[in-house]
Amino acid sequence: MPLIIVTGHPSSGKSTIVDRLAERFKEKGKEYQIIRDESYGGFDRKNYEFANKEKDLRSWIRSEVQQSLTKNKVIICDGLNYIKGYRYELFLAAKMSKTTYCVIQCSPSADTCHWLNEQKPESSRYSKELIDQLLMRYERPDTKFRWEKPLFEVKIGKAEKALPSEIDDDMPVDLEYPAPRFANIFDEEIVEWICNGTELTENQSTQTVPLAPTNFLHELDRSTQDVVTVILNAQRTAVRGQNLTIPGATDGANTIKFMKLRTLPELNRLRHQFVNMSKKDPTTDKEKIITGFVDFLNCNLR
Numbered sequence: 001m002p003l004i005i006v007t008g009h010p011s012s013g014k015s016t017i018v019d020r021l022a023e024r025f026k027e028k029g030k031e032y033q034i035i036r037d038e039s040y041g042g043f044d045r046k047n048y049e050f051a052n053k054e055k056d057l058r059s060w061i062r063s064e065v066q067q068s069l070t071k072n073k074v075i076i077c078d079g080l081n082y083i084k085g086y087r088y089e090l091f092l093a094a095k096m097s098k099t100t101y102c103v104i105q106c107s108p109s110a111d112t113c114h115w116l117n118e119q120k121p122e123s124s125r126y127s128k129e130l131i132d133q134l135l136m137r138y139e140r141p142d143t144k145f146r147w148e149k150p151l152f153e154v155k156i157g158k159a160e161k162a163l164p165s166e167i168d169d170d171m172p173v174d175l176e177y178p179a180p181r182f183a184n185i186f187d188e189e190i191v192e193w194i195c196n197g198t199e200l201t202e203n204q205s206t207q208t209v210p211l212a213p214t215n216f217l218h219e220l221d222r223s224t225q226d227v228v229t230v231i232l233n234a235q236r237t238a239v240r241g242q243n244l245t246i247p248g249a250t251d252g253a254n255t256i257k258f259m260k261l262r263t264l265p266e267l268n269r270l271r272h273q274f275v276n277m278s279k280k281d282p283t284t285d286k287e288k289i290i291t292g293f294v295d296f297l298n299c300n301l302r
């Protein structure tokens with residue numbers, strides 16, 4: 001059950017490339033399945049404007065990937081998949097299956113993304129602002145992490161800059177220039193690796209996974225920021241000596257005594273200290289993180 005994770009910029013030709021790869025697998029008689037954000041019920045690119053909607057979408061994709069992994073089928077996960085920690089979670093599914101695995105990255109320039117976006121039917125376009133936002137949010141794969149390799153970086157650009165070998169005759173060509181006309185997608189290499197490459201082994205993968213997976217860092221960051229926000233809001237109306245209750249912490253260890261007004265820089269400085277300390281002891285249990293942070297603040301706020 002090989003897994004291919006496609007990651008990239010919005011409107012960067014990901015699905016076009018995935019469809020091409022799927023053709024290659026078909027020619028080889030290899031069973032495959034494409035899991036793509038567009039198949040999510042009620043999908044709209046605007047989902048990426050709202051954190052909660054995007055989170056639901058990510059959960060759906062992850063569970064589809066997990067459920068679809070069967071012995072011989074190639075799973076191609078086609079989406080933005082732009083969060084490192086999320087790609088790590090998908091990788092875990094593949095590692096449990098001791099299968100081949102790779103990442104395909106498609107991240108042409110912002111201009112190219114905007115241009116490609118304009119080529120799509122209106123109903124499947126992103127707004128210009130959303131493209132720019134997603135470009136900023138994009139976390140590039142880094143091959144120093146085991147879950148980001150092998151990495152095949154697809155090059156898409158203008159034909160005038162392409163090597164003759166990169167010009168892709170199968171790609172849609174709009175004679176109205178400036179059009180991206182080439183995409184070097186390494187189909188053969190990818191298919192060869194997925195069909196005959198080295199399979200992940202559980203040990204190898206487990207040993208090389210860093211202690212702190214990035215989804216832990218996201219959770220840690222978000223939860224501690226929430227605590228800071230609660231304190232800043234609560235202290236506006238609090239009286240000296242009052243216990244401020246922090247939601248999400250364990251009962252009995254969920255208060256901070258309000259003695260004086262705290263500033264954002266002061267709280268953030270402590271938050272950063274706590275985050276750095278916690279990296280050595282990763283947990284994705286939100287309650288533990290919040291309770292730990294409350295305890296840390298009680299010990300360190302003077």
Ligand SMILES: Nc1ncnc2c1ncn2[C@@H]1O[C@H](COP(=O)(O)OP(=O)(O)OP(=O)(O)O)[C@@H](O)[C@H]1O
Binds near residue numbers: 011
């Ligand atoms: N190399 C290329 N040259 C010219 N046009 C291309 C190329 N690749 C893709 N396109 C066109 O660009 C548009 C966007 O491509 P595609 O839908 O594959 O992008 P995507 O990254 O999957 O988008 P999304 O982020 O919405 O999932 C389509 O109209 C497609 O036909």
